[in-house]
Amino acid sequence: MANPNEITPHLFRTEYSKIVAVLCRSFDIKHIEIAEDIASETFLKASEYWAIHGIPDHPAAWLYTVAKNKTKDYFKHLSVIEKNKQEEIRTAEKEFQTIDFNTQNISDSQLEMIFTICNPLNSQETQVSLALQILCGFSIEEIANAFLSKTETIKKRLQRGRESLRTHHFTIDSLNEQDIHQRLETVLTTLYLLFNEGYFSRTNNFLIRKDLCLEAMRLTLILTENQLTNTPKTNALLALMCFQSSRLDARINDEGEAILFDEQDEMLWDKALIEKGNYYLVEACQNNDISISKYHLEAGIAYWHTSGSKEKWQPILTLYNQLVIIEYSPVTGLNRAFAFSKVYGNKKAIREAEKLNLITNEYYHGLLGHLYSKINTDKAIHHFGEAIRLTKSRSEKQTLQKQLNLLIP
Structure with a gap:
């Protein structure tokens, strides 16, 4: 039997917003707090009921039924609502019968x-x-x-x-x-x-x-299915998500530690998602007069990462060079420096990375630790130590500590 404590947080993430959206569509976003209260009470009841009786066969449908019942109960207690709000809530009550969680x-x-x-x-x-x-x-x-x-x-x-x-x-x-x-x-x-x-x-x-x-x-896919929102940028973003998601199972080990890209087992990559990424990237580039967005460039980078090509780093670096011009961010700068190292070597990449001077950024120190690891062990140890000190993530600390331990005699 599934554990309610494990499944309820997942359902909360996926179903809470659906309940709020459907209720708000029925009685106006001005009353969003009411919708949120009803959704919260629905999940509270689920956590209590499921802990005793177990999780139903169709938990999402169970939640929708409870949400509808709680909405109906809310309208039965209009007497507690301030008088000047009663009329507009009664108007909303007429719409209650149309609430449908299909x-x-x-x-x-x-x-x-x-x-x-x-x-x-x-x-x-x-x-x-x-x-x-x-x-x-x-x-x-x-x-x-x-x-x-x-x-x-x-x-x-x-x-x-x-x-x-x-x-x-x-x-x-x-x-x-x-x-x-x-x-x-x-x-x-x-x-x-x-x-x-x-x-x-x-x-x-x-x-x-x-x-x-x-x-x-899921939400981005909804956008591609609507004529007004099915734009090149939308398709490029979905392509990026497909490419990145295809490698999720290969990015961590059984201990929850990150696996570096070069050490990932490509057999764990989801080939179906890579194919979907290819499809949406082609869709994103159909029009000759499209404006290349950051999503196009990032999707292109993700494409090369999943291509299996041994010559991928030069085109990846070229795309990063374009990306930092369109929309610079510290993460983009650091990723570009890593790609730079693959093309021109660690020594030149260190100069590129140190230009960023992101001394309070754990990824900056993590990158420099990696780049210095075969050039200057003392500096590598220093930067890995700084990265460990700055990161708040336990899994990141474990991964960085593992890299640091390899350098200590």
């Missing part, structure tokens, strides 16, 4: 929800933060990690964003082309951050969180 309605609800939250009246940072919390179930800590920001900053940003949702009376309406053009970039950024947190998690001591990767891919 696959199409869930997809439509989540699509509309994410575009509603990504409203240009808020800053892009606020839009992404709201989407990560409401639609993707991120904690404040996870959002702070995604933005490399302080938790207090994110908390205030979310408070302002939620107030804006109420004040401006945003509604979840059918999408129109103007909304798409205004908001799609932020939507893609949100899904990109969601996938990245799963692919290389900085929280909860897990190096990889497949549930986040799968959720990001």
